Amino acid sequence: MEQSPTDPWGNPLPPPSVPATPPPPSHRPPGSESWWGDDTSPASAGTDPWADTLAPTTNKTPGLAIGGLIASIVGVVVCGVVLCPIGVALGFAARSTIRRTGAPGDGLAIAAIVVGVVGFILNVVMIIALFSNPDLMDQLNGTSA
Numbered sequence: 001m002e003q004s005p006t007d008p009w010g011n012p013l014p015p016p017s018v019p020a021t022p023p024p025p026s027h028r029p030p031g032s033e034s035w036w037g038d039d040t041s042p043a044s045a046g047t048d049p050w051a052d053t054l055a056p057t058t059n060k061t062p063g064l065a066i067g068g069l070i071a072s073i074v075g076v077v078v079c080g081v082v083l084c085p086i087g088v089a090l091g092f093a094a095r096s097t098i099r100r101t102g103a104p105g106d107g108l109a110i111a112a113i114v115v116g117v118v119g120f121i122l123n124v125v126m127i128i129a130l131f132s133n134p135d136l137m138d139q140l141n142g143t144s145a
Contacts, residue, residue: 061105064094068112076119084123088116 005013072087074080091112098106130136 059101059103061108062094062097062101062103064090064097065105065108065112068094069108069115072112072116072119076115076122079123079126081120081123081127084116084120086116087112088120091116 007013068087068090070087071080071083071090075083075087091109094105094109094112097103098109
């Protein structure tokens with residue numbers, strides 16, 4: 001006696017003369033080309049309509065813009081006459097990269113430039129004021145003699 005063929009789990013396979021299960025019926029409205037009934041043309045065979053939403057985004061904000069803004073802000077807070085020009089330079093480099101690649105982050109680059117320039121001017125004015133009036137720090141601290 002011949003045994004019927006089985007799958008790897010030991011379940012008997014259907015005889016070869018039995019047709020495969022037909023595909024489930026479509027739930028499209030009659031006369032509609034789309035699943036949603038809006039008469040749009042269906043996607044061509046072999047394409048995934050959700051593929052573009054699952055693809056990872058490649059447009060990231062350049063690190064130069066973020067680094068430039070951080071350097072500019074730290075330069076303003078810490079009286080960094082050196083950090084503010086570095087922030088401005090990084091901001092201009094980031095704008096160049098953003099224009100070339102089309103990446104987002106143009107606002108961050110502009111902010112790095114503006115904050116760096118304003119911070120540098122404020123730092124220079126403060127240094128000039130301190131050197132022109134040596135007692136200014138004592139007056140600001142309230143410890144004048």
